[in-house]
């Protein structure tokens with residue numbers, strides 16, 4: 643567990659990972675410390691995690707973006723993340739239900755969800771739409787709220803250095 647900002651509850655990150663991010667230059671700001679409604683940005687050029695509120699889901703998501711930012715370019719990591727997301731979308735083990743559901747949205751989109759920027763008029767997901775491994779990585783981290791035990795063994799390696807050990 644690690645407290646990335648005084649206004650945010652400790653999150654299930656490995657201290658070594660967050661220490662590395664801060665040494666690398668990551669900064670974390672919170673616009674409104676009295677709200678928990680969510681939202682935020684990762685600004686790569688400024689190495690800034692800008693959180694609108696103290697919501698933990700948003701904090702996990704944006705910090706995961708920061709962590710994946712340089713790691714996705716090591717070897718074929720970016721492509722491997724997409725392959726793992728596709729496999730996860732077909733996962734039937736109920737232990738990984740939430741992660742599989744979100745992976746399914748990323749791969750197949752949500753036909754009922756209006757998206758004016760999409761050529762079909764509905765949100766086409768992160769793979770055939772405008773997204774990629776970048777959003778798959780951060781999105782799955784926040785989908786399971788940083789609980790690595792809710793990811794199957796073929797997805798865990800991507801998060802092994804960032805997230806805490808599985809809960810006993």
Ligand SMILES: [Zn+2]
Nearest residue numbers: 703707777780
């Ligand atoms: Zn994101």
